[in-house]
Amino acid sequence: MKVIALVLAAAAAVASAHPTFSEWSETRHYRTPEERVVRQANYEANVAAIEARTAEGISHTLGVNDFADLTTAEFSSRYLGGWKGLYGRGNGFDLSHLRVNASNMPSSWDWSSKGAVTPIKNQGQCGSCWAFSATGAMEGISFIKTGNLPDLSEQQLVDCSGAEGNQGCNGGLPSQGFEYVVKNGGICSESEYPYTASDGKCKASSCKDVATISGYTNVPTDSESAMMSAVVQQPVSIGVDASGLDWQFYMGGVVTSSCGTQLDHGVLAVGFGSSGGQDFWKVKNSWGASWGMSGYIELGRGSSFAPHGQCGMLMMPVTPTKN
Numbered sequence: 001m002k003v004i005a006l007v008l009a010a011a012a013a014v015a016s017a018h019p020t021f022s023e024w025s026e027t028r029h030y031r032t033p034e035e036r037v038v039r040q041a042n043y044e045a046n047v048a049a050i051e052a053r054t055a056e057g058i059s060h061t062l063g064v065n066d067f068a069d070l071t072t073a074e075f076s077s078r079y080l081g082g083w084k085g086l087y088g089r090g091n092g093f094d095l096s097h098l099r100v101n102a103s104n105m106p107s108s109w110d111w112s113s114k115g116a117v118t119p120i121k122n123q124g125q126c127g128s129c130w131a132f133s134a135t136g137a138m139e140g141i142s143f144i145k146t147g148n149l150p151d152l153s154e155q156q157l158v159d160c161s162g163a164e165g166n167q168g169c170n171g172g173l174p175s176q177g178f179e180y181v182v183k184n185g186g187i188c189s190e191s192e193y194p195y196t197a198s199d200g201k202c203k204a205s206s207c208k209d210v211a212t213i214s215g216y217t218n219v220p221t222d223s224e225s226a227m228m229s230a231v232v233q234q235p236v237s238i239g240v241d242a243s244g245l246d247w248q249f250y251m252g253g254v255v256t257s258s259c260g261t262q263l264d265h266g267v268l269a270v271g272f273g274s275s276g277g278q279d280f281w282k283v284k285n286s287w288g289a290s291w292g293m294s295g296y297i298e299l300g301r302g303s304s305f306a307p308h309g310q311c312g313m314l315m316m317p318v319t320p321t322k323n
Helices: 002-015 021-027 033-054 072-079 129-146 154-160 174-184 224-233
Strands: 209-211 215-218 236-240 250-252 265-275 278-284 296-300 318-321
Touching: 021 033, 129 154, 129 174, 129 209, 129 236, 129 265, 129 318, 154 174, 174 215, 174 318, 224 236, 224 265, 265 296
Parallel strands: none
Antiparallel strands: 215 318, 236 265, 236 318, 265 278, 278 296
């Protein structure tokens, strides 16, 4: 009986770790009772999957969030797949990124605490992650070069950079966004060209440019040392494989478990550090501040993630340049 009581107590503790569907869905509005039934089934399946994954002894924390009533396939189709294209041409690698070498590399770095990163944004159900990665990198270099932090328009990139190879809500690359900004002579602010999470007609002529760049630079691939040097210089646009539960329901901690390298999501590397003896990269996402660690994720860093880095983050890093 004592063993049974302990088992029941443990089960109750696990059950109470997540809100019930009724509690979680209080602010949700489903169109029909049938849809609610489907969403409840998805929610409960996700809770079970989160608990099973957690029981494997992972290094990070998972929990229910705004995506908890979506299947993995729905989540992927709505929020991933935004990284499309080959490595951009760029200006070649700028050796200035390597002027911080291993002997004097800081043990930690965080542009978000140095004023170079805007608040977390939300791309919504639009495959425009590449645009958020691009604006984040351009916002960062603008702050570093001018002392002012602009809030730049993702919607302008979504609507206007098709000629450079981007496909709006159907995906693109930060490098192609940079190329558009160079050709256009600048980019407008978020307030003048607000985000709609949908494809639209280019309205760049109706707003005033608030930031410029001179080009962009491809950081050497599969090189942790080059990436660290680049991140110390400025925030870096990267692609990652964000498929699976570890991204969909990430809550905190350093992700060290096996991760794919099929790049499907654009994010922004803003720093690095260590926690509990595990080195990590600090990465800004575009799924809102309620996701992850107030909109950020920590990805494992070190030789065990070679050659492509955790979730493939060392495969296609790129930064804008500004004279």
